[in-house]
Amino acid sequence: MDKKEKGLMFIAILCFFLQVFASGTASSEGVDSSSGCDKARHFFWKGRFADNKDQARRHFKKAIELCPGYIRPYELVGNFYRKENQTDTAITYFKKASELGTTNYKLYYLLASLLFEKGNLDEADWNIKRSLSIRADYPKAIGLNREIEKAIDKEGPRIVLYEPATRRGMKILKTYENLTVRGIATDKSGIAWVKVNQLETSLDEYGNFLKDIPIQLGINTIRVEAADSLGNRAHISIDVEGEKYALPPLSPVETTSQRESLYGKSYAVIIGINDYEKWPGLEFAVADANAIKNTLQKTGFDDITLIMDKEATQRRILTELFHRLPEKVGRNDRVLFYFAGHGQTENLPGGGKKGYIIPVDAETDSYASTAVSMEQIRSLSSRIAAKHIFYVMDCCYSGLGLNRSVGVWRGINDYLNKVSSMRVVQIITAGGQGEQVQEREGHGLFTSYFLKAIQGEADLDKDKVVTGTELGAYLRPTVSNASRQAQTPLFGRLEGEGEFLFFVEPNR
Structure with a gap:
């Protein structure tokens, strides 16, 4: 072939x-x-x-x-x-x-x-x-x-203002030197940035934004501008009329009228767990919670919810935080959340960390679904109108996502006026990941010094007011040294630029 x-x-x-x-x-x-x-x-x-x-x-x-x-x-x-x-x-x-x-x-x-x-x-x-x-x-x-x-997508983002609560173009009166501008910007293409009066704001993954801006006497135009990921922009404007206010002298803050001029009502949710269902028991958490309640009652907190041991289930804690508090808290109020119990840190696959507080009924092997995460705690701030929120955690964990704290301001009168009007969410924990909470003389070491701090020992400038920053500046070295560096509190702010204020008892 x-x-x-x-x-x-x-x-x-x-x-x-x-x-x-x-x-x-x-x-x-x-x-x-x-x-x-x-x-x-x-x-x-x-x-x-x-x-x-x-x-x-x-x-x-x-x-x-x-x-x-x-x-x-x-x-x-x-x-x-x-x-x-x-x-x-x-x-x-x-x-x-x-x-x-x-x-x-x-x-x-x-x-x-x-x-x-x-x-x-x-x-x-x-x-x-x-x-x-x-x-x-x-x-x-x-x-x-x-x-x-x-x-x-040719349209800019949709902007909704939560605070100040007003229709576009309406004039409102504002008696503070600062105004908190809070809201949400949404767009199907995603939000690139939000600015308030040309100042870029903090922005979370859902488009929630917050910015504290100064208010002058007379008419102030507040312009909120947002851009989506495609470059489309939108804006809204409102007019705010600032008027002079007469606040009693604040050096020091000693009278009821002075305190009431800074806050409307003061709420506290206090949780203490000794007898866990599946986690190791604790000895002094309930005693710590009771001591916190007694001290707060003496220093101006008029609505305190106490949740102890078997009542402190995941469902009860979430109901209190996400349903009952939002229904009663107003914009000029402060809220303190105190937890004494177990904390846990989860190491995420991507290298990050996620913190949890452990309710009485939490599982030991599947705590991620039966505990209360810091993500849930952080989201609370967008659900309640309080201008100041403070989380006090007598447990050790990491994964908080804290911002760096500002230093202590020495111009006391003007400073208290300013930071009392600015929204803030602050947090302090007993220690970081892997550290053990120390107990001494019938109380947790952290709570013992926390009580001393808000009773006046952290009042660095002796104005009868302990700010959140003063509290952190006092507790971090004090607790660390007292525990011989076995636990060092973590302190910071989750959002905002103001300060949570604790009023020292007048007779101290």
């Missing part, structure tokens, strides 16, 4: 196997077993091995004529027309392949790109989303999706 005969035999064998392969894959390409579709496969493969694109196109069209449910020829014919800039015809063929249920992510991308060029944004958006649903990491589809979203 010469070379020519061998070549002809090879081609014959190749054609036989191609036909067998086409028959085996027919069902996956939308081809049924009828005689027309059998013939369609023949023309399809003739088209694949055609000498030029015109011959190929004729063969593919013949395959479609014989078997209208054959998906692949529509894709190939459509692509011929796309390359020839015959956009409408290409779209017709691509759409037919789509209607037949193709799973070709490239086809949906090409169809989306043609529709986008013609300005059919909704159809383009649907097809590019379909492409990404089949292959989420297809770079061309990701880029086109971004362009389509930008073309569709």
Whole structure:
């Protein structure tokens, strides 16, 4: 057998196997077993091995004529027309392949790109989303999706103000030197930033923002501006009329009227757990909680909720924090949350940490779902209107996400006026991850010094007021040294720029 005969035999064998392969894959390409579709496969493969694109196109069209449910020829014919800039015809063929249920992510991308060029944004958006649903990491589809979203989304974010609570353009009176501007900005493309009077604000993953700004006498225009991730912007403006206020001298703060001028009502939720159901028991947590209650009653807290031992379930704690408190707390109030019990830190796979407080009924092996996380604790601040919130945790853990604290301000009169009007959420814990809470003389070491601190020992400037920052500055070294560095409290602020104020008993 010469070379020519061998070549002809090879081609014959190749054609036989191609036909067998086409028959085996027919069902996956939308081809049924009828005689027309059998013939369609023949023309399809003739088209694949055609000498030029015109011959190929004729063969593919013949395959479609014989078997209208054959998906692949529509894709190939459509692509011929796309390359020839015959956009409408290409779209017709691509759409037919789509209607037949193709799973070709490239086809949906090409169809989306043609529709986008013609300005059919909704159809383009649907097809590019379909492409990404089949292959989420297809770079061309990701880029086109971004362009389509930008073309569709021409509007800026929606801005809602929680504080001050007023309609757009309405004038309100503000008797403090500072105004807390708090709200939420939302947009389907995501929020890039929010600014209040051109000052960038803190912004969480949900679009909640907060900024304290100074208020002058007369009319103050507050402008809140937000931008989405595509660069679209929106803004709202309100007018605030600042008027002079007459606050009694605050050096020192000793009278009831002085205290009432800084706060409306003062709330405390106090939790102490000795007898855990599944965790090791503690000795002095309940005693600590009672001591905190007695001291707070003497220093101006008029609404105290005490939750002890078997009552301190996860459900009861969450109900108190997320339902009862929001119903009764006002904007000019302060809230203190005290917890004495077990704390736990979870090391996250990505390298971060997540802190928990452990209720009485928490599981030991699945505490993440039966405890109360710091994420839940932090979210409380967006649900209650109190201008000052302070978390006191007599337990050790990490993963708090604290901001750096500001230093103690020495201009006392003006400083107290200023920080009392600014919203803040502060927290202090007995220690960090891996540290053990020390107990001494019937109380936890941390709580013993905390009580001494708010009774006046942390009043660094002797103005009868202990600020949150003074408290942290006193407790960190004091507790660390007293425990021989076995536990060092963590202190910081979760949001805001103000200060929580504790009033020292007048006779001290």
